Amino acid sequence: MNLWIFFISPYSVTHFLVKQETEKKIKVKCIKLDDFIKENNINPYDIKLIKIDVEGAENLVLKGLEKSFNVLKCKFIIEIWEDNLENKSFIKEFLKKFNYKLEKIHGDYYLAYYENSSNK
Numbered sequence: 001m002n003l004w005i006f007f008i009s010p011y012s013v014t015h016f017l018v019k020q021e022t023e024k025k026i027k028v029k030c031i032k033l034d035d036f037i038k039e040n041n042i043n044p045y046d047i048k049l050i051k052i053d054v055e056g057a058e059n060l061v062l063k064g065l066e067k068s069f070n071v072l073k074c075k076f077i078i079e080i081w082e083d084n085l086e087n088k089s090f091i092k093e094f095l096k097k098f099n100y101k102l103e104k105i106h107g108d109y110y111l112a113y114y115e116n117s118s119n120k
Contacts, residue, residue: 044072045071049074051078052077077111078109
């Protein structure tokens with residue numbers, strides 16, 4: 001289990017896990033999804049949907065799930081800020097490695113699905 005600093009913005013929709021200078025911040029416990037799946041004896045085949053909305057730290061969530069991607073075939077709904085081109089590019093390339101396709105569905109929300117899946 002890791003501790004991360006959660007930076008609290010004066011605006012409720014702009015809190016960050018990534019480094020931002022704000023007056024308020026709290027420490028939060030985090031666990032990689034790979035570890036969570038293993039520790040809770042979850043079969044990755046049973047996972048149907050993962051929603052990721054983590055204020056700019058989407059790449060960290062995906063990296064923490066990398067071991068499970070070999071068997072994971074679920075859909076993802078991911079909020080990706082259009083302005084964060086580096087993060088968006090990483091997410092797109094990361095998912096592509098595992099045969100996932102990324103499509104914009106609404107606003108900053110994207111749907112990622114396994115490209116060879118029969119249940120798109």
